[in-house]
Every structure is written in structure tokens, then in C-alpha cells.
Amino acid sequence: MLKFNSKNTPSKLRRGLLAGFATFALSSHCYTALAANLSQGPQITKAPKLILVLVVDGLPNEQVQRYRHQFGEGGFKRLLEQGAWFGNAHQAHGITVTAVGHSAVLTGAYPYQHGIIGNNWFDPNTSTSVYCTEDRQHTYIGTETKSSDGTSPANLKVSTVGDELRYATGNRSKVLTVSGKDRGAILLAGKTGTAYMLMKKTGAFASSTYYMNQHPAWHTAFHASKPQDRFYGKQWTNVLPEHAYHDDAHDDVVAPANTTSSKRLPYTYDSASGKPDAEYYEKLFTGPYVDELTLDFANAAIDGEKLGNNPTGATDILGVSLSSHDYVNHTWGPESKMSHDHLQRLDRLLAKFLNNVDKKVGLDNTLVVLTADHGFANVPEFSQSIKRDANRLDGNKMSAALNQHLFEKFGVEKLIRKWSAPYFFFDYSKVESKGITRTELENTAARFILNYQGVASTYTRTQFEQGQVPNDRISRLVQRAWHKQLSGDLMVVVKPYWYFGSTNSGTSHGTPYTYDTNVPLIFMGKPWFKAGAYSNYAEVMDIAPTLSHLLRLRLPSGSEGRVLTETLK
Template sequence: MTKTLSLRAIVIAAASLALQTVHAAPAAPTAASTLPKLVVVLVVDGLPNEQVQRYRDQFGQGGLRRMLDQGASFSNAHQAHGVTVTAIGHSAVLTGAYPYVHGIIGNNWIDPVTKKSVYCTEDTNYTYIGEETQPSDGTSPARLKVNTLGDELRYATGSRSKVITVSGKDRGAILLAGKTGTAYMYMDKTGDFASSTYYMKQHPEWATKYLATKPQDRYYGKTWSALLPEAAYAADAPEDLNAPKAGQHNRLPYAYYSESGAIDAGYYASLRVGPYLDQLTLDFARAAVEGENLGRNPAGVPDLLGVSLSAHDYVNHAFGPESKLSHDHLQRLDRMLAEFFTYLDKRVGMDNVLVVLTADHGFPNTPEFSKTQHYDAERLDGNQLMAALDKHLEAKFGVAKLVQAWSLPNIHLDYKLAEQNKLKREDVENAAARFLLAQNGIVDAFTRTQFESGAVQGTHINTLMRRAWNRELSGDLMVVTKPYWYFGTGTSGTSHGSPYAYDTNVPLMIMGKRWIKPGDYGQYAEVVDIAPTLAHLLRVRPPSGSEGRVLTETLR
């Protein structure tokens, strides 16, 4: 009996001590307190990782260098699909999906029913708020077949999390916002940022007040001048290597004005080329942070801000990534990001913010520059190529107009016409593919039959092209140009869209001291890895089409 009482006393005393210890210790953090208060996803349109590495020693302390030093940075990250354009790249970031699943197969493509060109975010059911809207303008994510990380975040929090995106291009904002976020995009004719009636009937008060100040007008008559000493640009391509396009010049200083001598649509459109569009985008993002109280959500749940910075793409298209203008623009963007991070630190506290930075695609050099490096590089006139293909098929089969439509690299054949003339689909496809492979500038051609039968296997490029082909939407043929060749005309500038590393290799940086281990990572990574990684950190379900992996090597 005494032993029993003694043992009981010991148990009671131990329990009492344990309770005292629990009450005396600091409260354990709740699940919510371990989550970021704000996730910021930055997409620099048309930024090859090569430029980040080449110019990294010239960055300031608070922008890209801060992400390189304080975040995880992947040198071997890729947009891992074969058609590297803006809409597809932006779709990959927060869906974690490839085009064969998410359904965005280009900026434009041929509708398989009407055989007319459609735009990735066009939707005539909606209009821009307070702005003129054309039928082909981007107003909704209806063509995106899957959801996004932001959609999953809002689902998990009962729509208490806010998802706001802003971009110089409608597709940049809409495809980041997903189905349930809210997108704002730059209007070329007015210089305002507007949303569409898909998201709301009218702008919130904060947006209306901000737009009334007309911040875009302050750059009229301003010039874009070199930020760094002249010696810093010594390795850039000669400024007169490419003839400027009509109405443009190809060197700094670069002036912003209009032919009319007044602030008008021409002036607002001109702001796309150069640093001021990005500055306006980040300024509007600041207004959204404050207007929507992002990062200070009263429900205690994370918010998501997506910012797509469009101007670098316009600069690279016009002048090439080897140009002084592209070099300087990236340096200016670096300083803008430093200011933006400083703002977020004061507003939200960077210890509470998780930042991701990537790009929708890279860029090849202009053919003129590539030739100075002894590369075989040219522009390939797609219209001429398609006319020649149609003529060849007519000569072979005795049937005109077997090539029905195209939006390269996709080509649509008229299967119904072939059937009416007792031609086998495979025979027409194979004849077309053989002709294309014989043309200078074309290195590969894939047919619908090959894709549907699973015959497109093996090589890395085959994998990328298979991911880019959507059974319901894509063409009956897909072609791949030679390296350093691209579809285009003219005598200046460059474009993207290939499965080659200069178009696929993009920056992928993640910064957040409470969640991410800083370092330079050489592991292979893909942009589709961003969404599942964020889903893991936010403790939400991955988006429906996600095929990426969690970047576990970066996690604390």
C-alpha cells in the first residue's frame, strides 16, 4: 500500500512539473506563423539566364544580387517545353504544367474548328474596365485548362488569401492570376493599368485613385541614358550592327515622345521599349500591395503577388540580348527591383516574404551578331515556306490547298479534303514532313500520327516538342528550325520560340530566409518546379496539372 501511494505521488509530481514546464516555455509557433505572409512571383519577360551570369558583377546590392546572394539560384533551370513563347512560359510558372496539359500552346494559334487564329487570353464575353476593347484583346483565362498555385491557395483558405497580378502584357498578368486571382495589365493607348469584367465590374477605389494621378505622363520628353560608365559596355555588340526598325533608333540616349508633340497613344506605346514600363508596373504593384493590404491579411493567411515585367522582351526583340540597350536595361531593372525589395521590407518585412524570380523564355542573338561568331544563322520566312509546301503537295497529289492554315511551328492540313480525294492522312503528313526536312533552316518535322502513336521519343528535343504538342489544339505538323535560325522577316532584331538552350535556360531564384537555403545550385531544374515547391511551402494542394518536383535541395 505504501509503495502504491509513493508511486502515485511520484507520477502526480512529475505531471505537475511537466505542466509547469509547459506553461513556463514560450508558446510553440502555430502553423500559420511558419508560412510566408506574402509570396511574390516575379517573371522577367525574355530574360535568358546567360545575361544574369554575364552581367552579375555589375548589379547593385539590393536587387538581383540580393537574390543571388541570399536566395537559391539555379544555373541550369529551363522552360522545359519546345515552343518557348510568352504565354506558354507564363502558364508554366504557377500551373507546374506543360502545354500538352494546360492548353496554352502559343501566344496565338489556329482554332481547330474555325481554322482562324485565336489569341491565348481573348474572350469576347468580357471587356477591359474603362478602356476600349477589341475582340482579340486578352480579357480572361478561359483557354487555360488547369488551375494555378494561386487558385489552390484561395481554395485552401476559403478565398481569404488574395492573389493579385500585374503586367505590361495582358497574357503576363492573366496567366499568372489563374481562374480566381485578379489581373491588371498595361493599356497601350492610355498608359493606364486596367482589369477586365471577368474579375470585377469596376476597379476598387485604390486603383481608381492611383490611375487618376497619371504616373505614366511623367516620362514624356524624358530620355533613357546609360546607367554605367562607358567602359562597362565594352563587350557589347557594336551599336550599328543592326539597322534600326522604322521609327526607332538603336542606341542610347533613347527619347520618349510622340510625333504629334503631345501625350498620346503613340507615346504610351513607346514606353514598352525601355525601363519606364517596368517602373510603372512595379509602381502599380506597390499600389496594389497597399490597396489590397497584401502581406497583412487580417485573416492571417498568405497572399500572392505576381509581377510580370515585360520591357526586357521588347528590348531584346528590337536590339538583341547582345546589345548595349539590353545590357543597360537589365542593370536598370536590377536597381528597380532593389527599390521594390526595400519597399517590401518596410511594408511587410522581408523575413515574412518569399520571393521567386524567373523568366518565361530566353533569347537568341540577332542573326547578324551570330554570324560574327561564325554561326549559321538566318531568318526564315514562314509564309514563303508554307506556300512552297502547299505547291509541293499539290504537285504530288493533284489536290490544291492541302495546307489549310498555320501558326508556326504548327501547320494544319486539310484532312477532310484529303479524304474526299481518297488520300491517306499519313501519306500527306509524311510527304509534307519530307519536303520540310529538305528545306534549308529546318532540322526536324513531326506529324500528328507520330505524336498520337507515341513515336516521338528518345532525344531531349523530342521530349520538349512532345510536351508542347496538345492533341486537341496543336497542328498536324510541328517543325523545328536549325539552331540560331527562327521564323521571321526583316533585317533587324531577333525572336525566340525554339527548344534550344538559349531559349529555354532562364533564371530560377527563390529567396526567403526562413524557408530557403541560399546557394548556387547546379542541379537541373525546371520552371514547372516552382508551383509544387510553393505548394509544399504554403501547405496547399499542387495545381491540377502540375508535373514538376519540389526543389527539396533548397529547403531549410
Template sequence: MTKKLSLPVLAIATTCFALHAGAIAAPAAKATSASAQPKLVVVLVVDGLPNEQVQRYRDQFGEGGLRRLLDQGASFSNAHQAHGVTVTAIGHSAVLTGAYPYVHGIIGNNWIDPVTKKSVYCTEDTNYTYIGEHTDPSDGTAPTKLRVDTLGDQLRYATGNRSKVVAVSGKDRGAILLAGKTGTAYMYMEQTGNFASSTFYMKSHPAWVQTYQTAKPQDRYYGKAWAPLLPESAYAGDASEELTPAKPGGHNRLPYTYYSESGKTDAGYYNNLKTGPFLDQLTLDFAQAAIEGENLGRNPDGVPDLLGVSLSAHDYVNHAFGPESKLSHDHLQRVDRMLAQFFNYLDKRVGMDNVLVVLTADHGFANTAEFSQSRHLDAQRIKGDQLMKDLGKHLSDKFGGAKLLTAWSLPSVHLDYEQIEKSGLRRADVENTAAQFLLQQKGIADVFTRTQFESGAVQGTRMATLMRRAWNRESSGDLLVVTKPYWYFGYGDTGTTHGSPYAYDTNVPLLIMGKRWIKPGNYGQYAEVVDIAPTLANILRVRPPAGAEGRVLTETLR
């Protein structure tokens, strides 16, 4: 049974569609003949990669990786994850659904269930477990919470499930949200260093996965050092270690050797591998094994296959040290060389003339507060728990002692509407009181309320547009809090994060390469990550995913 949308929700949907109306205004793209379809579409997501880093370090890239994409593909300098809460799960969902959070339902990595008031994880589903691996109740095992389909789902539907869709990532959400409902996801297991799938996708691993796991390639990096790839002079512009402080007991300089306290390969070692280049190398190695094991790109009837690869380590490195650090700089250079090797492999295995490659990111990154301060910027970390404790006390004092703040997963805050009504209060009055209190606190730029969202009052500015797209009527909280530029919610005194509607978090690379379909060049037109799915659907001649609102990037098509 189909439910009718309320007028405010319809208004939101209509406005969001109109804001990206290039999908309507753009001229129709030329149809691609079936014989000219790619044999393999490879969608690469570098987790936590700001476009600024690609541009800043591009002269140091080798010939075959990122430079190959920049020189031989279409490169958008003004591409964005165009929603207001820029985190991994939302960004990965955007890539192949073409949808915003208010439609696809993934509103964060974690969020508060409005009914139970308990935290839920974006890909958790206790009906399923990892295959051959320990599974905690909150582990990511299935795309159950993703409310729409993906390009891969449409491709499999159009080909009668003959097309294969496989996604691989260092994070479960990175793989699951690219694989969609009918693909297959494999994710890194930090307890064992294996890549494994879940019982949502299959009962047991195919033979090629079992063979791969038996070889234990993850153990080859024990005792190996991550050392600088380039001459020391190449890092002259990077922030000093004093501006990228490490956590107590941690490191913030190279070389760094991977080992464990036990003196052998164990969970501590496998977890440490995540912050550095070796996790990404393992991910690409497993992707190659998947190409061979599933024979991707070699279907006898010519139908295309889709491979999603999410490289997770750059996010871990940037969180720990900041995108201005030597470690982040070096890590991106290593990703570039890994991609060159991967593209060479694809050329030999499938032939790059038969492959369409897309590279983007799920979000950018803020600089560390210390680095921003050194640039005379107003920047600090905000202790979110203390802020919420102060807000709860303020509401209680203001409204007769009632506990009106129930839960939060910043930037989303939940109020107790039932208690508000029992106390004879108006929802809007409590929301506005909370918003006004937050706006008086250091580092808070804006606060949007449920009443504003539902009445259609949130409009008129780009920030309003991005925050409206990020808010889901059924799942989101009752307040959505926006920090000032360069301020961010943080626990502790080191590292940095992402999640804001500002350009350093939204502006990501968007590179598309495939000489039979794509016109190379540097494109200054505004583009969004949600444009990827409609563009690929056009080339593959399949229906766009149901929630897609992006446009076909017709300017890039041959």
C-alpha cells in the same frame, strides 16, 4: 462527365511524368508550420530574360536587387522552361500551374483553331471587356483557354478565399496567366498608359485603382531620356550598333527620348514606353499600389497572399536589339536597380522575413542573326509565309491539285484532313510528304507529325521530349516544325526572337529567396520552371495545381 484518355495520350502523359520523376524520387520535404508560412509570396517573371545574361552581367549588379537574390537565395544555373515552343504565354502558364502545354492547353501566344482555322489569342474572350478602356475582340481579357488551375487558385481554395491573389504585367497574358482562375489581373493599356483589369474579374475598379489612374504616373516620362546607367567602359563587350540594326525609322542606341509625333501624351507615346525601362518601373509602381490598396501580406488571420509581377519590357528590348546589345545590357541593369527599390519597399511594408520571393523568366532569347554570323555561326531568318506558300504548292502538285494545307501559326501547321480523305489519301502519307519537303529547306532541323505524336513514336531524345510536351492533341496543328540552332522565323531584316527548344531559349534564371524557408546557395542540379508551383505548394501547405508535373525542390528547403 469524365472522358477517358486514348492510349497514345496516356503514353504521352506517363512518359512526360516519368521524365521529371524527381517528384517521386526526392525525399519528402519537412512540413512548414502554419505560423512559419510566408505572409506574402512574390513571383517575379522577367519576360525574355536568358539566364546567360544574369550570369554575364552579375558583377555589375547593385547590392539590393538581383545580387540580393543571387547571394541570399537559392540560385539554379541549370533551370529550364522545359517545353519545345518557348514563348511568353506558354512560359507564364508554366510558372504557377506547374504544367506543360499538352496539359494546360496554352500552346502559343496565338494559334489556329482546328475547327474554324482562324487565329485565336491565348487570353481572348469576347464575353469580357477591359474596365474603362477600349477593347478589341482579340484583346486578352480572361484565362478561359487555360485548362488547369494555378497555385493561386489552390491557395484561395485552401483558405476559403481569404488569401488574395493579384497579378500585374505590361502584357495582358503576363498578368492573366499568373492570376489564374480566381485571382485578379491588371495589365498595361498601350492606348492610355493605364493599368486596368477586365469584367472577368470585377464590374468596376476598386477605389485605389481609380485614385492611381487619376494621378496619371505614366505621363511623367514624356520628354525623358533613357540614357546609359553605367560608364561607357562597362559596355565594352556588347555588340556594335551595326550588328543590332534597327527597323527603318527606329533607333538602336542610347540615349533615347520618349515623345510622340503629336507633341503630347497620346497612344503613340504610351506604346513607345513599352520598349525601355519606364514600362517596368510603372509596373512595379502599380504593384506597390496593389500591395497597399489590397493590404497584401497583412491579413489579420495570417493567411498568405500571392502577388505576381511580370516585367515585360526586357522582351521588347531583346526583340528589337538582341540580348547581345548595349540596350539590353543597360536595361537589365536598370531592372536590377528597380528590383532593389521594390525589395526595400517590401522590407518596410511587410518585412522581408515574412516574404518569399521567386524570380524566373518565361523564355530566353536567340542572338540576332547578324551577331551570330559574326561569331561564325550558321544563322539566318526564315520567311515563314513564303515557306508555307512553297509547302502548299508542293502538296498540291504532289497530290493532284488538292489544297491540303489550310493554315499555319508557325511552328504549328494545319492540314485539311477532310480533303485528304475525300481525295482517297492517307493522312500519314501527306504528313510525311510535307515533313520531307520541309526538311529539305534551309534552316529546318526537324518536323514532327500528328501521327507520330498520337502513336507515341516521338521519343528518345531531349528535343523529342520537349516537342511532345509542347503539342496539345486538341489544339495543336498536324505538323510541328523545328528550326536549326540560331535560325528563326522572322518577318523583316532586323531584330530577333525566341521559341525554339535550344538552350538559349529554354535556360532561364530560377532564384528563390526567403531566409525562413530557403537555403541560400548555387545549385547545379537540373530544375524546371514547372518545379516552382509544387515547391511553393509545399511551403504554403496547399494542394499542388491539378496539372503540375514538377518536383519539390527539396534541396533548397530548410
């Protein structure tokens, strides 16, 4: 403690010190008052019995807004009217793909922390390809498992809201997730939840030995009648009158003849064998029926696990990732009639599901969150038709051209160890032995790639490591996506409306542009949220801290989002 003798201290200094202590005392008083006011801010009136997290794979926010006038009662319309929804919400990182987006939802973390940097990536230490949720120590239950199949969250480096909830309740809370994709379920479930994913070979949902040794009785009962086979021979046709689609892109643009996307509505679900098989089950993903099956399974889980009616009174979490919109948009683009119709069908499925939740748990007891893992670019041919500079960029051809340029510059062959979009990995040892620095290699490669058709910008390992990345929006997003131990040495960002691909049709996602980052974000629950449209900037990363605040939980370990206090009652 600071001490001074008033008799021996000059009067001017003494007056200054006394004034300082008075100011400190006043500041302390103000801080105490501020803390008291903050403690009287939004307070949770009751804990939800169920937190329902809905993730629509590959749903751009603009589609929700563009087609909202056609939604029926009880689905998206209920969420938009009764919920707090953000029109300016984003997946705020630079590599907008399924695994990264799903990781963000309940961790509140960016890729540089949570460690899921893509659906697949190249491990520079082992020189092998890594799938985001692969774990060779575990297998699917009752189903053939390949070495690269997704069976556990081993690669996820941080905790989720579900993990923190189970920790806080002594594992009394249940966390269960379901998806058509393994990564959609596993990365929502976190380390301590339970994930179920649809098997493409059998059309059945399965978990893995990471979670349990055998499936529960309700799971067996659900599959007893083979519900996945009931769609065989069915056609996907318009749910709305034909004139409702007049503003959509023409089929000849998004599904031209002699391309992989040439099929149009009506779309028949069958197989060459004439009976349900792996070909048929895989077909189901492109259209409304996998989503219907997923929601049916989620309903069975609510009953089987008593989700939202936990005998201990603890809050449960149910995560449902709906995979099919991603497949539809990849095939035909978000501007297509097919995508438009699929969203309308999904709306009707969500209405039915939410009505069931209301009957079994009560929507006043349920906190609902709806978002998406990423948006989508338009099909390049459509973009070209409205005078945009758009196309597909073949990364393998670009890699070959760069390798040749580096050979001509340095006289060393195969300086690229691997191209794994959007990264180049270099073999630094080959140039260092010749007295060429890493920075020289990176800069030479970056200059060449910047002049390559379809490329907007590049970022080198040195830039990332030394904090030399520019302070603009795109650069901030790619910085968050780059992981020091896992990511590559040169990152490539394509021009707007371009994407990495080598097919002759369809489209994709993965860029830091707003059509890929802007996704729906809606919270619904009368006891907790003020309904309305919010224009504030928000991120998917804000879901985790907002839920943690309401549940009075410790924040997930990598969470960087903010609590969306403007929505709270």
C-alpha cells in the same frame, strides 16, 4: 484474405509462404520507418505572409550571369546571394513564348495539359485565330476592348497555386497580378485571382469585367496624377560609364541604319503630337519606364489591398510580370548594349521595390520567386559575325513552297489549311477522297520541309498520337508542347540560331534550344530556403509544387514538376 491449412500444405510450400509473409511484414515495417523519416524531413516553420512572384519577360539566364558583377545592392545581387538559385533551370517545353512560359510558372504544367500552346493559335474546329487570353464575354474596365484583347483566363485548362490557395483558405487569401502585357498578368492570376494590365492607348492599368465591375478606390487614386505621363520627353541613357559596355555587340551590327531597329541610345520618349498619346505610351514599352510604372502600381496594390498584411492572417500572392526586357531584346538582341543597360536599370528598380516590400511586409515574412518566361536568340547578323549558321525563316514563303510541292505530288490544290508557326494544318478531307492516307500526306510534307533551308526537324500528328517521337531532349520538349485538340498536324523546328520571322532586323525566341529555355530560377526567403548556387537540373514547372509543399496545399491540377527539396530548410 489468402488462407492456407498448414496441415494439408506441403512443407516446402508452407516454408515458402511463411517466408513470404515474414518478408512482407519486414517490408511493411521498413515502409513505416521510411514514412516516419520522410515526415521528419523539411518542415515549414511559419507560413509566409506574402508570396512575391517576379517574372522578367524575355530574360535569358546567361544575361544574369554575364552582367552580375555590375549589379548594385539589393536587386539581383541580393537575390543571388541570399536566395537559392539554379543556373541550370529551364522552361521545359518546345514553344518558348510569353503565354506558354507564364502559364508554366504557377501551374507546374506543360502545354499539352494547360492548353496555352502559344500567344496565338489557329483553332482547327472554327478555322479562326485564337489569342491566348481572349474572352469576348468580358471587356476592359473603362477602356476600349477589341474582340481579340486579353480579358480572362478562359483558355487556361488547369488550376494555379493561387487557385488552390484561395480554395484552401475559403478565399481569404488574396491573389493579385500586374503586368505590361495582359497575358503576363492573366496567366499568373489563374481562375480566381485578379489581374491588372497596362493599356497601350492610355498608359493606365486596367482590369476586366471577368474580375470586377469597377476598379477599387486605390486604383483610381494611383492614376489621379497620370503617373504614366511623367516620362514624356525623357531620354533613356546609359546608367553605367561607357567603358562598362565594351564587351557588347557593336550598335552597327544589332541596330544597322535603314532597319526597323536602327534607333540607339539615347532613346527619347515622345510622340509626333507633342504630348502624351497612344504613340508615346507604346514607345514606353521598349525601355525601363514601363517596368518602373509596373512596380509603382504593384506598390500601390500592396497598400491598397493590404497584401502581406491580410487581416485574416492568410498568405497572399502578388505576381509581377515585367514586360520591357522582352521588347528590348526583340529590338536589339540580348548581346546589345541596350539590353545590357536595360537589365542594369531593372536591377536598380528591383532593389527599390524589394526595399519597399521589406518596409511594408518584411522580407523575412515574404517568399520571393524570380524567373522568366523564356530566353532569347541572338540577332542573326551578330551570330553570322561570329561564324554561326543563323538567319530568319519566312514561314509564309515556306508554306507556299510546301503547298506547291503537295499539289505536284497529289494533284490537289491548297492542302494546307493554315500555317501558324510552328505548325501546318492540313485539309485531310481533300486527299482522303482520293484514297490517300493522312500518314502519306504528313510524311510527304515532312520530307519536303526537312530539306528546306533553316529547318532542323519535323514531327507529324501521327508520330505524336502514336507515341513515335524519338526519345531525345528536343523531341521530349516538343511532345510536351503539342496539344491533341489544339495543335497542328506538322510541327517544324528550325535550326539553332534560326527563328521564324520576316523582318530585316531584331531577333526572337520560341525554340527548344537552351538559349530559349534556360532562364533564371531563384527562391529567396530565410525561413524556408537555404541560400546557395545549385547546379541541379530544375524546371520552371518545379515552382508550383515547391510552393504547394511549403503552403501544405493540394497540387495544381496539371502539376508535373518536383518539389525542390534540396533548397528547403
